[in-house]
Amino acid sequence: GxxxxxxxxxLSVQEGDSAVIKCTYSDxxxxxxxxxxxxxxxxxxxxxxxxSNVGEKKDQRIAVTLNKTAKHFSLHITETQPEDSAxxxxxxxxxxxxxxxxxxxxxxxxx
Amino acid sequence: xxQVTQNPRYLITVTGKKLTxxxxxxxxxxxxxxxxxxxxxxxRQIYYSxxxxxxxxxxxxxxxxxxxxxxxxxxxxxxxPSPNQTSLYFCASSLTGGEQFFGPGTRLTVx
Numbered sequence: 065g066x067x068x069x070x071x072x073x074x075l076s077v078q079e080g081d082s083a084v085i086k087c088t089y090s091d092x093x094x095x096x097x098x099x100x101x102x103x104x105x106x107x108x109x110x111x112x113x114x115x116s117n118v119g120e121k122k123d124q125r126i127a128v129t130l131n132k133t134a135k136h137f138s139l140h141i142t143e144t145q146p147e148d149s150a151x152x153x154x155x156x157x158x159x160x161x162x163x164x165x166x167x168x169x170x171x172x173x174x175x
Numbered sequence: 176x177x178q179v180t181q182n183p184r185y186l187i188t189v190t191g192k193k194l195t196x197x198x199x200x201x202x203x204x205x206x207x208x209x210x211x212x213x214x215x216x217x218x219r220q221i222y223y224s225x226x227x228x229x230x231x232x233x234x235x236x237x238x239x240x241x242x243x244x245x246x247x248x249x250x251x252x253x254x255x256p257s258p259n260q261t262s263l264y265f266c267a268s269s270l271t272g273g274e275q276f277f278g279p280g281t282r283l284t285v286x
Binding site for chain 2: 098153164
């Protein structure tokens with residue numbers, strides 16, 4: 065089955081800095097790569113996703129890049145704010161089937 | 176209001192006592208799924224369902240059962256719970272297997 069590795073497990077940045085979280089996947093048939101944000105005590109919520117026919121996608125301060133050849137994808141957050149502090153999960157899927165998550169990255173943004 | 180609901184939200188039980196966690200969505204989503212979340216392990220998929228009467232195993236199905244008799248409901252059944260099933264459980268639904276909408280979570284403790 066699919067295996068998703070996520071790094072780093074924790075990331076501390078100063079407000080205004082950029083943050084980058086990286087994930088690798090093992091199944092070359094995976095074609096859908098979402099990112100979820102989970103605030104403390106809350107449910108995960110989708111923040112951005114990308115499909116395998118696209119190399120990059122942006123939504124305001126958040127961007128995701130995908131390298132299918134190397135089987136890795138990354139989340140980029142620019143101009144970080146304290147409210148960006150949360151646990152972020154990457155995931156990979158063949159679409160309408162199993163969804164495999166990485167173990168998560170705890171992002172702490174200090175004012 | 177579009178939502179995924181789970182019941183109960185908190186449950187403490189004893190080893191071997193059968194229990195059911197209910198999940199319901201009002202968005203007419205075809206795809207539903209169950210995950211467990213454990214510290215350091217991220218979210219792991221237990222079972223998923225692509226439509227009524229269609230279910231399949233995720234990454235960690237052992238010790239769990241599911242059924243999908245109606246489109247809106249996807250209960251998770253633990254026929255003989257054990258302490259290693261102590262976890263935070265999330266139900267999720269999706270229109271097409273893309274963005275998943277998570278329920279509020281059920282915190283289960285098995286003594």
